[in-house]
Amino acid sequence: LKHYNNMISAAMLSRSASSSLRIMAARTNRPTGRLLSITTRQHPLPIIAKRTTVYRTNLRENASAALASTTIIKRAKSSGAAVASTLEYDDDNDTADTNTSYDASSTTDLGRPRQEAWKVNLNRRGDNEWLTGPRSEDWYTGKSPKLCPGVDSHGVLRSLPLPNLSNVTRQSAKEYFDNSWTLFEMLFAGLKGEEPFYRPPVHGLRHPQIFYYGHTPCLYVNKLRVAGVLEKPVNAYFESIFEVGVDEMLWDDMHKNDMVWPTVSEVYEYRKDVYDTVVDAIMTHPSLDDKGGAEPVTVNQNHPMWALFMGFEHERIHLETSSVLFRETPIELVQTPAHFPALHPSVYSSTSKATQPVEGEDFPANRMIAVKGKDVKLGKPLDFPSYGWDNEYGERTMTVPDFYASEHMVTNGEFWQFVADGGYRNKKYWCEDGWAWRTHRNLKWPFFWKQVGPAGSHEYGLRTIFEEVPMNWDWPVDVTYYESKAFCKYKSEKDGSPTSKPYRLLTEAEHQIIRHPRHSLDAARADVSADKVMVTAGSEFAHGETAANLNMAYSSSSPVDAFPASESGHRDTIGNNWEWTEDHFNPLKNFEVHHVYDDFSTPCFDGKHSMIVGGSFMSTGDEASVFARFHFRPHFLQHSGFRMVASEEDAPATQLFPGSFAGQAAARDEAEEEEDHSLNSENNVYETDDLLAMYLGLHFPSSGSNENVNPIMQHEHAPTHGLRFPQRVAELVCKLEPERTNNRALDVGCSVGGSSFELAKSFEHVEAFDFSNNFVEAAKRIQSGEELTFRIPVEGEISEEVSVVNEPGVDSDVMKRVNFFQGDACALSEYANSKEGFGTFDAVMLSNLLCRLPDPMAALSAMPKIVNKGGVVVMVTPFTWLEEFTPKSKWLGGFHDPVSQEPLYSKDNLKQIMESLGFEKIHEEQMPLVIREHQRKYQYILSEATGW
Numbered sequence: 001l002k003h004y005n006n007m008i009s010a011a012m013l014s015r016s017a018s019s020s021l022r023i024m025a026a027r028t029n030r031p032t033g034r035l036l037s038i039t040t041r042q043h044p045l046p047i048i049a050k051r052t053t054v055y056r057t058n059l060r061e062n063a064s065a066a067l068a069s070t071t072i073i074k075r076a077k078s079s080g081a082a083v084a085s086t087l088e089y090d091d092d093n094d095t096a097d098t099n100t101s102y103d104a105s106s107t108t109d110l111g112r113p114r115q116e117a118w119k120v121n122l123n124r125r126g127d128n129e130w131l132t133g134p135r136s137e138d139w140y141t142g143k144s145p146k147l148c149p150g151v152d153s154h155g156v157l158r159s160l161p162l163p164n165l166s167n168v169t170r171q172s173a174k175e176y177f178d179n180s181w182t183l184f185e186m187l188f189a190g191l192k193g194e195e196p197f198y199r200p201p202v203h204g205l206r207h208p209q210i211f212y213y214g215h216t217p218c219l220y221v222n223k224l225r226v227a228g229v230l231e232k233p234v235n236a237y238f239e240s241i242f243e244v245g246v247d248e249m250l251w252d253d254m255h256k257n258d259m260v261w262p263t264v265s266e267v268y269e270y271r272k273d274v275y276d277t278v279v280d281a282i283m284t285h286p287s288l289d290d291k292g293g294a295e296p297v298t299v300n301q302n303h304p305m306w307a308l309f310m311g312f313e314h315e316r317i318h319l320e321t322s323s324v325l326f327r328e329t330p331i332e333l334v335q336t337p338a339h340f341p342a343l344h345p346s347v348y349s350s351t352s353k354a355t356q357p358v359e360g361e362d363f364p365a366n367r368m369i370a371v372k373g374k375d376v377k378l379g380k381p382l383d384f385p386s387y388g389w390d391n392e393y394g395e396r397t398m399t400v401p402d403f404y405a406s407e408h409m410v411t412n413g414e415f416w417q418f419v420a421d422g423g424y425r426n427k428k429y430w431c432e433d434g435w436a437w438r439t440h441r442n443l444k445w446p447f448f449w450k451q452v453g454p455a456g457s458h459e460y461g462l463r464t465i466f467e468e469v470p471m472n473w474d475w476p477v478d479v480t481y482y483e484s485k486a487f488c489k490y491k492s493e494k495d496g497s498p499t500s501k502p503y504r505l506l507t508e509a510e511h512q513i514i515r516h517p518r519h520s521l522d523a524a525r526a527d528v529s530a531d532k533v534m535v536t537a538g539s540e541f542a543h544g545e546t547a548a549n550l551n552m553a554y555s556s557s558s559p560v561d562a563f564p565a566s567e568s569g570h571r572d573t574i575g576n577n578w579e580w581t582e583d584h585f586n587p588l589k590n591f592e593v594h595h596v597y598d599d600f601s602t603p604c605f606d607g608k609h610s611m612i613v614g615g616s617f618m619s620t621g622d623e624a625s626v627f628a629r630f631h632f633r634p635h636f637l638q639h640s641g642f643r644m645v646a647s648e649e650d651a652p653a654t655q656l657f658p659g660s661f662a663g664q665a666a667a668r669d670e671a672e673e674e675e676d677h678s679l680n681s682e683n684n685v686y687e688t689d690d691l692l693a694m695y696l697g698l699h700f701p702s703s704g705s706n707e708n709v710n711p712i713m714q715h716e717h718a719p720t721h722g723l724r725f726p727q728r729v730a731e732l733v734c735k736l737e738p739e740r741t742n743n744r745a746l747d748v749g750c751s752v753g754g755s756s757f758e759l760a761k762s763f764e765h766v767e768a769f770d771f772s773n774n775f776v777e778a779a780k781r782i783q784s785g786e787e788l789t790f791r792i793p794v795e796g797e798i799s800e801e802v803s804v805v806n807e808p809g810v811d812s813d814v815m816k817r818v819n820f821f822q823g824d825a826c827a828l829s830e831y832a833n834s835k836e837g838f839g840t841f842d843a844v845m846l847s848n849l850l851c852r853l854p855d856p857m858a859a860l861s862a863m864p865k866i867v868n869k870g871g872v873v874v875m876v877t878p879f880t881w882l883e884e885f886t887p888k889s890k891w892l893g894g895f896h897d898p899v900s901q902e903p904l905y906s907k908d909n910l911k912q913i914m915e916s917l918g919f920e921k922i923h924e925e926q927m928p929l930v931i932r933e934h935q936r937k938y939q940y941i942l943s944e945a946t947g948w
Contacts, residue, residue: 118208121198125263128194134338135189140182141272142279145339148182149175150537157186157339158538158552159316159620164528165299165309166385169290173282173308180315181275183552183620187319188213189337190326190466196333197264201325203441205636211242212322214267217274218242220311226596227307228901229281234273238262282308301382307596309387316621323618324637327448327465336466341538344549344558344617347469354452354459354471355416362473363413364561368404368498368646369569375399376509379588380627381525386534391601392627394588398509401649404498405506405514408560408571409579409641410487412449412462413473418487419445420458421494429489434482437635447637448478464556474559476577476641481505481610481634484580484642497646506643507653508583508629511613515573515626516546516566524626532574533624541575549617550575550624557617557639570643575619577641578612578630582653585609585631593889607656610634692752692774693790696804697932699726699754704802709792713935722930722940726755727807729847729876729927729945734762736923736947738842739870746841746866748825748859749849753779753818757810759845760817767838769823776822782806783815793934826855828862842871848929848943850877851906852885856892857913863948864917873919876927876945879906907944914948923947 122128137144145157152158160179163172188209191197197210207215218239224230233239241262262270282288287304290296299305326334359365379395380388424444427435445451445460450468453459462471479487484505492502512521523530532541538551542563549558549572557576565571584607593602609631615624616639622628632638645651697703701711701723712718733745743764747756750768752775760766770776781788782804791799806815823831825846831838844867850856863873881891888895892913893906911921924946931939 118198118200121210121261121263122194125265127264131191131197131264132193134335139189140185141268142181142185142275143178145182145186148178150179150183150539151339152539155339156341156539157183158341159183159624161535161537162386162531162533162621162625163309163312164385164534165387167296168288168299168305169293169296170283170288171293172296173288173305174279176312177278177282177308180312180319180621184216184315184319184322185271186337186339187323187326190334190340191329192333192335194264196329198261199329199333201328203328206325208261209322209325210261210264210267212318212325213264214238214242214262214270216311216315216318217271219314220278220308221274223307223310223314223596224278224281227304229285229287229304229307230277234277235270238267238270278308278311298385301594306387306594310594310597313387313389313622316623319620320616320618320623321638323465324639327463328637331463331468334466340466341552341555343464343467343469343556344554344562346474346559346562347464347472347556354461355457357413357416357471357473359413363411364408364474366406366408366410366414366644368644369407371403371405371510371513371568373400373402374513376512377521378509378512384525384627385528386531386625386627387622388625388627389600389622389629390593390597391585391587391591391629393592394590396588396654398507398652398654400507400509400513400652401647403510403645403647403649405510405570406644407565407569409476409577409643410484411474411560412446412471412477415446415477415479415487416458416460416473418490419449421490423486423490426490429486429493430482431485434486434634437480437482446477446479446483466555472557472559474561475557476560476572478557478577478637478639478641480637480640481580481632487642488644491644499646499648501646501648503644503646504651505580505582506613506645507581507651508611508613509652510645511573511579511581514566514568514570518546519574519626521626531626533621538620548572548575550615551620552618554617572614574614574624574626576617577614577639578616578619579614580640580642581611581613582651582655583611584654584656585611585629586654586656592887595889598889604631605656608633612638612640616640688774691772692778693792694931694933695751695775696778696788696790697792698929699752700804700806702805702807703790704792704800705805707800707802709800709802711932712930712938719928719930719938719940722928724807725927725929726751726847727758729845729874730755730758730762732923732925732927732945732947733759733843733845733872733874736872736874738872739868741842741868741870742840744839744841745843746845748828748844748846749852750779750820751775751847753782753820754807755845755847756818756820757806757815759843760814761809763843764817766818767821767841768818769821771822771824773822776820779818779820783818783820785812792932795934795936825849825853826858828859829865832862832865838866840866840868840871842868844871844873846873846875846877848876848878848941850875850892850910851880851882853890854886855890856886857890860910860913860917863914863919867919872922873914873948874923874945875910875948876943877906878941878943881906907946910946919948921946921948 137146143149145151146155148157150157150160157179160176163176191209197213198208200206200208221230221234221239222243225233285305288297297303297305299309353362357363376398377395378398380392382393423429424438430438445458448463449460449471450463451459452461460471461468462475488503488505497503517523519530519532529535532546532548533551536551538553541548541551542553545564547563549563553575560571560576563571563575566573585601585604587601587605591601593600610633611629611631613628615628618639619628623630632640697711704711711723712720730747745759745763745766747759747766747768750756750770751772753768756766756768756779759768768779770779778788788804789801790804791801793799819837832840844863846859850859853859867873879892879894881888881894891906892909893904896903914921924944927943927945929941929943931941933939
C-alpha cells in the first residue's frame with residue numbers, strides 16, 4: 001500500500017503517467033472510501049494485484065516515446081466545476097485484441113490504425129461476460145424498472161409528465177429523478193457486451209456510449225456544485241473527462257474518440273455514488289424543505305434546485321440522442337431491454353412489401369392543405385412553472401403569410417421514389433455542402449433503411465432502435481436536413497408546387513399554426529395544462545382526441561395517419577418524428593443565459609444549426625413541451641423527418657448569417673437587430689438633446705463663463721474637485737508615461753470630445769469614437785470651429801443658454817489631430833482587423849464606459865490587438881451595473897458566487913481578466929466627477945481609475 005501510494009504521488013506530478021494510473025490516482029480521493037478495489041454487484045474487480053507491476057514498469061520506462069503517447073481532450077464548454085485533463089496510454093498495458101493490420105497512413109495518437117484504436121478499451125476488467133445477454137435487476141443503480149415511478153400494470157416503463165415547479169415536494173422530485181435515471185439505464189441495458197460501449201459511432205462524430213453512460217451523472221454533480229447545492233465532487237477525475245460532449249460540427253471530423261476510457265464497471269460504481277448523492281440532496285437540502293409534503297416548494301430560475309431539474313432534462317435529452325446512436329450501432333451489438341416500450345403495433349401487422357410501394361395502398365397520399373397566415377408570438381413566460389432551457393425564454397412575434405403544408409410528414413413510401421429515381425446520384429438536387437456530405441458518406445438511401453435485396457432492386461427493410469423490421473412505407477422517413485431539402489427540390493421539379501415558388505420545409509412559426517389549438521403556445525400561456533406533457537404520462541399520450549406518439553408511448557415511429565389530425569387537418573404536428581425547419585437555431589428577444597449552464601445554447605447560435613420542432617416518439621419532459629426549441633446540424637439524424645411547405649411569400653424563418661448548408665438569405669435575428677449595438681438605433685438613450693446638453697456641460701466645464709453661469713452653484717464645500725473629469729482622465733493617461741511607439745491614442749466612448757481634445761495636446765493623433773451619433777456630430781462641430789450652444793438647467797423649465805468653451809491649450813491645431821467617428825466599443829476587435837487606418841495605439845482610454853456596454857469582455861479582449869508594447873490602458877468606471885445596459889450574465893462582478901456565495905467584485909475580476917490578456921496593473925485611484933442636473937441637484941460619482 002505504501003509503495004502504491006508513493007507511485008501515485010509521483011505519477012500525479014508527472015504528465016507522462018499512464019491513463020490507467022491517473023484514473024486510479026483520482027479515485028484515492030473518492031468520498032466513499034473505496035480506495036483499492038471496485039466492486040460491482042456481480043463481481044469484485046481487484047486493482048492492486050493486477051496493476052502494481054504495470055505501474056512500476058510505466059514509471060520506470062515512461063521516458064520511452066514508444067511506450068506512451070498523449071491524447072488531449074479538447075474542451076468546448078465548461079461548468080467551472082471540473083478541471084481539464086490529459087490522458088496517456090501505455091501500449092505495454094494493452095490487453096485488447098491487436099490482431100489488426102497496421103496502416104501507417106491512418107494512425108492515432110495511440111499508435112494504432114484509427115479504425116481500431118478504440119479496441120484498447122476492451123478486455124481490461126472482464127466486463128464482457130457481465131454485459132452480454134439480458135441485464136439482471138442489479139444493473140440498475142437506482143430503482144429497477146418494475147419498481148420505478150412510471151411503470152404500468154404490464155411492467156412497461158414510460159415517462160412521467162413534466163413536473164409542475166410551482167408545486168414541488170421532495171417526493172415528487174425524487175419520483176421524477178428515479179423515472180429519468182432508470183429510463184436512461186434501461187436504454188443502456190440494450191447494449192450487448194462490452195464492445196458497443198466503446199465502439200465509436202459509424203460517423204465518428206460523437207463519443208462512444210461509455211461517455212454518455214458517465215456524462216449524465218457527471219452533469220448532475222457539476223451543476224449542483226455550481227448552484228451551491230453540493231460542496232465537493234463525487235469523483236473529480238470522472239467529472240472532468242465526462243463533462244464535455246461534442247457538437248457534431250464537421251461531418252468529416254473523425255478524431256474525437258482516440259482515448260482510453262474508464263471501464264464500464266468503474267462508471268457503474270460512479271453512477272451508484274452519484275445516485276446516492278443526488279437522492280441525499282433531494283431529501284435533505286433545506287431549499288426543498290416541504291414540511292413533510294404539507295408545504296410544496298416553488299422552484300424557479302433563481303432557486304438552487306433549478307440545477308436539479310436541469311439535470312433531469314439534460315438526462316432526457318441524452319436518453320433520446322443516445323437512442324439514435326443505438327439505432328446506428330450494428331444490430332448484433334444491441335438487444336431489446338426488458339420493460340422497454342414496444343414498437344408501434346403497426347409493425348407487427350404490416351404486410352408491406354420490400355419494394356415498389358404504391359400510394360394509396362402502402363402509404364397514404366400526402367395532400368397539400370391551405371393554411372391561413374397570422375401573427376405568431378413565440379417564447380415561454382419566465383413564470384411558466386416548468387423547467388426550460390435558456391433559448392425558450394424571451395419573445396418574438398412572427399407575421400406568417402398564407403401557406404400550404406402537407407397533411408403529414410413525408411413517408412418512407414414517398415421517399416422511395418426519390419431513391420429509385422436516382423436522387424442520391426443527382427447533384428442538382430443537393431446544396432454544395434449537402435452533396436459533399438452525401439459523397440463523403442457514400443449514401444445511396446436513408447441511413448436507417450437496410451438493403452434486403454440485390455443491388456439495384458431497391459428492396460429495403462427498416463432499422464429501429466433495437467431491431468430490424470420489414471419496411472413500413474407509411475411511417476415518416478428518417479433523414480437529415482440535407483436529404484429533406486434535396487427531396488423538396490426533386491419534388492418541385494417532378495410534380496410542381498401549388499405556388500409560384502418551390503417546395504421548402506416548415507418554419508418554427510408555421511409549425512405553431514398547424515398544431516392543435518388546444519395545445520398551442522397561446523393556450524399554454526393561459527392554462528398550464530394546455531402544455532399536454534405537463535399533465536400526460538407516456539402511457540396515456542397515445543389516447544384521446546389529441547393523441548400523439550410522444551413521451552415514449554411507443555419505441556418507434558408510427559403510420560403518419562395513425563393519430564387524429566389537428567383542426568387545420570395536419571397530422572403528427574407533435575410526436576412521431578421531429579420535423580426539420582428552415583429556421584436557424586436562434587435567440588429570442590431578451591434572451592439571457594442561465595449562470596448554471598451558460599453555454600447550453602450560445603455556441604450554436606452560429607447559423608449552422610437548423611431548428612427541429614414537434615418532438616419524436618422518444619422525446620420526453622421538456623423536449624415534448626409546446627415551448628421546446630431544439631436544433632441539430634444539417635448532417636445529423638435525430639428521429640427526424642420533414643413536412644413539405646409552399647408559399648407565395650418568402651419563408652417566415654429566423655435566420656442568422658449565411659450558413660454553409662442551404663444558401664438561405666442572410667438575415668440577422670430579431671434579437672440582434674433590436675438588442676445589438678445598431679449605430680442607427682432610434683432607442684439609443686444617448687441620442688436625446690437633454691443628454692447632449694448634460695455631457696457638453698461635463699466635458700466643457702468652462703462653458704457658461706461668458707454668460708456668468710457657474711458649472712456648480714457657489715456654496716461652502718462645493719465639490720469643484722469633481723469638475724474637469726474628462727480632462728483629468730486624459731491627464732492620467734499622460735502621467736502614466738506610455739512608451740511612444742507611434743504617438744497615437746484612442747478614446748473609446750469619447751462622448752462630445754472634451755477628453756479627446758485633452759489627449760491631443762500630448763499625442764500626435766487621436767482616434768475617438770462614441771456609440772451616440774448625436775455626441776459625435778457635436779464633437780465634429782466643435783472641432784470645425786462652429787460656435788455651439790446648449791442650455792444649462794437652472795430650475796424647473798428655466799434654463800440658461802451658454803456657448804461651448806474649450807479648455808486652455810485646446811486650439812484648432814490641437815483639435816485637428818482628432819479623428820471622430822461613430823462606433824461601437826464591442827466591435828474593437830473587428831476595427832483592429834478590418835477598419836482602414838485604425839491601427840494600434842500607445843494609449844487607450846475608456847472613461848465611465850465599461851459598465852454601460854452590452855458585452856464588456858468584447859471590448860477588453862481586443863486590448864492586446866490594439867495596444868502597442870509598453871503602451872497604457874486607462875479605465876475609469878464606477879461599476880454601476882444595470883440590466884438595461886448589460887445583461888447580468890455579462891457583468892464582471894456585483895453578484896455572489898453561485899457555489900460559495902462569496903461576493904464577487906468587478907475590480908477583482910477585471911484584474912484577472914487584464915492579467916490574462918498580458919497587462920500589468922500600474923495604477924489605481926478613486927476619481928470623483930460631478931454631473932449637473934440643475935443648479936441645486938448634482939450627481940456625485942466616485943469612479944475607480946486604473947492604469948494597465
